[in-house]
Amino acid sequence: MKSFFEKKYILLLILTGLLWACGGGGETTDPPTPVDEGKDRKLILTHLADNIIIPAYGNFKAKLTLMVSNGDAFMAKPDMTTLTAFRASWVEAYTEWEKVELFDFGPAERQTLRSFFNIYPASEKGINDNIADPTANLEVPASFAQQGFPALDYLLNGLGTTDTAILAFYTTAPDAAKRIAYVKRLTSRMNTLLDKVITEWTTYRETYISKTGLDIGSSFSLMVNGFVLHYERFIRSGKFGIPSGAMLNGVISPEKVEAFYKKDISRTLAQTAHQAVIDFFNGKNIKTGADGPSFKTYLTALGAKDSATGQSLAEIINNQFAASKGKMEGLKPNLYEEVKTNNPAMVAVYTEMQKAVRMLKVDMTSAMSITITYTDNDGD
Known part of the structure; x- marks a missing residue:
């Protein structure tokens, strides 16, 4: 009888050991479910905000700042040299604008950025009326085609058939001072609106990446x-x-x-x-x-x-x-x-x-x- 019980005890120990080895000490853990990063909308939004949208606005800001600076130089001394520099930086800023215009949601939509920056064709009559009236309201929809890049296009390239003729509008024309003041008003307004959008993005980013x-x-x-x-x-x-x-x-x-x-x-x-x-x-x-x-x-x-x-x-x-x-x-x-x-x-x-x-x-x-x-x- 003693031999029988000893054998049974040894067998029980062996079975317990096998169960322990297979069961990991009696605890079972399910393997982690793999995360499909491709469907992670927060990951996508974070990447788009941090690596595309915000840097793109930064690049555009640099180009617009140069345009505004060259515009100031032109307005201080309208001549062929300053006109050429202003035009060149206008082209660069306009081209860079095309890389951010598609972000017309959130801050840009709230500031109506696209409508104030790039509604064309420009309204020649509206622009000239605004030049004559320095108090003209540039914050209403009726003013969209009287400002932004298209308006500057007209004022830098469309006033005359030659550069000499264009320069005369800023030097010897009776309303030259008013025209210079209007150009300044346009560039300053563009700079201010863009700054508002960029500033808003610093706080909007968190909202943007969280609303998944x-x-x-x-x-x-x-x-x-x-x-x-x-x-x-x-x-x-x-x-x-x-x-x-x-x-x-x-x-x-x-x-x-x-x-x-x-x-x-x-x-x-x-x-x-x-x-x-x-x-x-x-x-x-x-x-x-x-x-x-x-x-x-x-x-x-x-x-x-x-x-x-x-x-x-x-x-x-x-x-x-x-x-x-x-x-x-x-x-x-x-x-x-x-x-x-x-x-x-x-x-x-x-x-x-x-x-x-x-x-x-x-x-x-x-x-x-x-x-x-x-x-x-x-x-x-």
């Missing part, structure tokens, strides 16, 4: 709506569809091109704006040039596919961006002349961009569960 939902008031919804609206209305339509007549029953309007008085930069401005959209979609880090968390990575993580081909939706969108970009590269620098002499090429750009609009406005937003909150009347 998909509801109408979320950062993602506001940003996606602003992005699609910018591409559809302000690049596709404003820079190509309206001047070419593609949106006006074939009636061309070359006078409605961007930078009408400095026509040889109109393609550059359009290309810069379009590339900014591509870079934002792909999360291109302004500091490093590397792609990061973005619309592209989010769509990929969601497994979004093109319904017709089964291909990755992000890839399809990028391919369409590339097709539109290629059509733009085929244009001459002066879009005013292209409308007048080579308009089918302008319409072709609009047509390619229209394909991307449908992908962004319908397919992308559907995959992201984002509701389009703005309205347009061109059937998209």
Whole structure:
């Protein structure tokens, strides 16, 4: 009997040891569930804010500051040297503006930045009326086309057919002093408005990265709506569809091109704006040039596919961006002349961009569960 109980005890010890070894001391731990970073909207918003939006505003601020400084030098001593420097910095600032115009949500939307900076064509009559009346209100919608980059375009490039004639408006013309004062008013106002937007972003950033939902008031919804609206209305339509007549029953309007008085930069401005959209979609880090968390990575993580081909939706969108970009590269620098002499090429750009609009406005937003909150009347 003793031998039997000893054997049973030894067997019990062996079984207990096996259970301990297999069970980790009686405790079980489930393996951690891997986090799909591609679907982490806070990660995306943080990257877009810290590595694209805020640095882009910083770059634009530097260019605008130089423009304002050169403008002050011109206003203090209007001559060919100061005019040339002012114009050059205006071109640089205008080009840099195209990289931030798409951020028309949050602080920029609250300050109505786009409308005060880039509504074209400029109103020559309105500008001249404002020059005659130094108390004219520049804070109302009626004043949009009387200020910003388009107004400076008129005042720097459109007052006369020669530089000598233009300079006379700031030196010997009866209202020269008033015109100088108006230019100063415009540059100062642009500087002040931009400062407000940049300052707001220092506090808005936390709100922006924390509102990670998909509801109408979320950062993602506001940003996606602003992005699609910018591409559809302000690049596709404003820079190509309206001047070419593609949106006006074939009636061309070359006078409605961007930078009408400095026509040889109109393609550059359009290309810069379009590339900014591509870079934002792909999360291109302004500091490093590397792609990061973005619309592209989010769509990929969601497994979004093109319904017709089964291909990755992000890839399809990028391919369409590339097709539109290629059509733009085929244009001459002066879009005013292209409308007048080579308009089918302008319409072709609009047509390619229209394909991307449908992908962004319908397919992308559907995959992201984002509701389009703005309205347009061109059937998209």
